[in-house]
Structures are given as structure tokens and as C-alpha cells.
Amino acid sequence: MNILFVADPLEQFKIYKDTTFSMMREAQRRGHEISACEPRDLGWQTGQPVTGQVRDIRLTGNADVWFTETPRRLAPLHGFDAVVMRKDPPFDAEYIYATHLLGQAEREGAAVVNRPASLREHPEKLAVMEFQQFTAPTLVTRDPAAVRAFHAEHRDIILKPLDGMGGMGIFRVREDGLNLGSITETLNKDGAETIMVQRFVPEIAAGDKRILIIAGEPVPFVLARIPQGSEVRGNLAAGGKGVAQPLSPRNREIAEAVGSALAPRGLLLIGLDVIGDYVTEINVTSPTCFQEITEQTGFDVPAMFVDALEAEVARGN
Structure with missing residues (x-):
């Protein structure tokens, strides 16, 4: 196959942990050809197909210069056997346009x-609304009064923007309510933007578990991202420690329910964030943790992902 990865700039990859890189490496190992572009490289003109300014690349196996490339070329996207959308959030207007x-x-x-339509229909924070049986008490609002009432009811809460990633913009407000008004104003930009508020789940101390679902099937290991020191966030980007663990029966129950609902909608890869028994986010844009789980568990x-991608392409032919 010839596979196009639509992703962030290759020069920004941290290949020792990057999931998109691990996909590329496995695809090349199987003899597939790899190309890459960024969303900004996509374009369309009346009477013409959607095209991209693509880079045909080869992985070198060298950590310092990890790929070589041919000169950029304009290529129609339908000319590739598969197009893998791996652009990281923010889930902003440009992402929607892409x-x-x-x-x-x-x-x-x-x-x-x-699938592009399913990416639009399942923004990562809001997708949990469909699976309320697995979520902690949650509020989505612009209204500061609603935030105050939610805090009065639950006493210990997490506030976060809807378009962030990697733990960006996440705040905890405890029973004393210290800085609740200021935090709300900062996140909702004085009522201009919608935010999410969730009851704090103390099981975060045991880790924010990333559960991967590929073609509807849960990966048999999760990565528990454990907060360090005084940090409330377990995200690896926020300094959390990633510890691979076997998928628990409760994790499997949640993953199978979510996977059976979402995989038929064209979501080949899903990353659930689970704290305790609660789903806090459903990641479908660019779920990560492939390398951490593989290195720690074997x-x-x-390979599971590329197997699923090959099967998906074969079904379409």
C-alpha cells in the first residue's frame, strides 16, 4: 500500500514516543510506501480532486536524522491506498476545515x-455525552452561575477547555472554592466559550488510564498515567508517569461498549481516558501511547493497528 499520513510537521516528532511514527515504522517494515503532509498542505479547486503537497519519505532507523524525503509533489488524495488523519488538537476551525x-x-x-465526518461528530471532550452510564457528573456550559452551582453540589471539581490536549488548561477547585470565579472567566473567556466541568475523581491517584480500541477491539493493556508530586494531571505531556497494566474486567466492559458503538461509524482508532470507573474523554483525533504500551508489555x-488498516483497505477494494 501507499499510505499518506496527515499530521503535524515531521520535524516536531519525538520519535522515541510518537505514535504516528510507530505506525509509519510498522507500515514500512511491511513494505508499504509512506508519504506525509500537514492539513495546511491540503487544497481543492473546482473540477479537480482534493490534493496535498506531500513528502514521500523513508525511515532511516537513525534517531538523529530519522527520515529522508523526495521533493514535495502535488498528489490527489484518492491516489493513495489509505489516508491516515493524525493531526493533533486543538479541535478548532482549521481542524474542521481539514x-x-x-x-x-x-x-x-x-x-x-x-472517517472525517465521525471526527467532526465526536469532539473528544463532548463525545462522553453519549455514554453517560460511564461518566462522572459532568457539566457543559458557558454560564458562571451554573459552574458555581455545580461546585456547590460536588465541592471538588475539575474545569477544562473543550479544545485542549495533553492536560492543557485543566484546573482543580476544591471545597473552599478558591479562585473559582477567576478560573471560570479565564477558561470561558468571560462567557464567550463553552467549558467542561466534572466532579473530581480521587482515583486519579492510581492513574488516568488510556485504553486503546482498534477496529472495535480493546488492546489488552492500558497505560495508567500517574500524576507526580503535587500535580493533579496524569497526562504524559504534563509530567505524568506512564505505567502499562493489563486491561481490567471493568475497563474491558467500558471499552467494548464504546467500541461496538463507535467503530461502525468509521472510527478505526479510539483512545479512552478512564479514571477509576469513569470515562472522562473519548479521543479520536490522534490517540497516543502505542510505544509506551508496546515497550513495557511486549x-x-x-502491528495491531496496521493489521486493522490493511483489513479496512481490503474491505474497500
Whole structure:
């Protein structure tokens, strides 16, 4: 196959932990050809297919110069066997525009993973609304009064923006309510933006578990991202320690319920964030933790993903 990865700039990859890199490495190991571009490289013109200014690359196995490339070329997206959308959040207007371009490429015959329409329909914070049986008490609002009432009821809460990643912009407010008004104003930009508020789940001390679901099937290990020191966030980007653990029966129950609902919608790869018994986010844009789980357990997550991608492309042919 010839696979196009739509991702962040290659020069920014931290290949020792990057999941997209691990996908590329496994694909190349199997003999597939790899190309890459950024969302800003996509374009469309009346009467023409959606195209990208793409870089055909080869992985070198050298950590210092990890890829070589040919000169950029303009290529129609439907000319690739698969297009893998791996752009990190923020889930902003430009991200939405990219999914529309990818949706047009899909209509022209491109096999896009995850499906563009499903990316739009499942923003990572708000997707939990469909699975309320697995969520802690949650509020989505712009209204500071609603935030204050939620805090009065639950006493210990987490506030976060809807478009962040890696733990950015997450605040905890305890029973004393210290700085609740200021935090709310900062996050909702004085009522201009919607935010999410959740009851604090004390099981975060045991880790914010990343559960990966590939083609509807849970990966048999999770990565518990454990907060360090006085930090409330377990995200690896916020300094959390990643510890791989076997998938528990409760984790499997949650993952199978979510996977059976979402995989048929074209979401080949899903990353659940679970604290205790509660789903806090459903990540579908660019779920991570492939390398950490593989290195700690020996279970080859990239191989499972590329198996699923190959099967998906085969079904479409």
C-alpha cells in the first residue's frame, strides 16, 4: 500500500514516543510506501480532486536524522491506498476545515482513517455525552452561575477547555472554592466559550488510564498515567508517569461498549481516558501511547493497528 499520513510537521516528532511514527515504522517494515503532509498542505479547486503537497519519505532507523524525503509533489488524495488523519488538537476551525477537505477526498474514493465526518461528530471532550452510564457528573456550559452551582453540589471539581490536549488548561477547585470565579472567566473567556466541568475523581491517584480500541477491539493493556508530586494531571505531556497494566474486567466492559458503538461509524482508532470507573474523554483525533504500551508489555500495538488498516483497505477494494 501507499499510505499518506496527515499530521503535524515531521520535524516536531519525538520519535522515541510518537505514535504516528510507530505506525509509519510498522507500515514500512511491511513494505508499504509512506508519504506525509500537514492539513495546511491540503487544497481543492473546482473540477479537480482534493490534493496535498506531500513528502514521500523513508525511515532511516537513525534517531538523529530519522527520515529522508523526495521533493514535495502535488498528489490527489484518492491516489493513495489509505489516508491516515493524525493531526493533533486543538479541535478548532482549521481542524474542521481539514475534515471537510478529507470528506471530499473520501467522496472521490480515498480511504480516510478515522472517517472525517465521525471526527467532526465526536469532539473528544463532548463525545462522553453519549455514554453517560460511564461518566462522572459532568457539566457543559458557558454560564458562571451554573459552574458555581455545580461546585456547590460536588465541592471538588475539575474545569477544562473543550479544545485542549495533553492536560492543557485543566484546573482543580476544591471545597473552599478558591479562585473559582477567576478560573471560570479565564477558561470561558468571560462567557464567550463553552467549558467542561466534572466532579473530581480521587482515583486519579492510581492513574488516568488510556485504553486503546482498534477496529472495535480493546488492546489488552492500558497505560495508567500517574500524576507526580503535587500535580493533579496524569497526562504524559504534563509530567505524568506512564505505567502499562493489563486491561481490567471493568475497563474491558467500558471499552467494548464504546467500541461496538463507535467503530461502525468509521472510527478505526479510539483512545479512552478512564479514571477509576469513569470515562472522562473519548479521543479520536490522534490517540497516543502505542510505544509506551508496546515497550513495557511486549504487545505490539502498531502491528495491531496496521493489521486493522490493511483489513479496512481490503474491505474497500
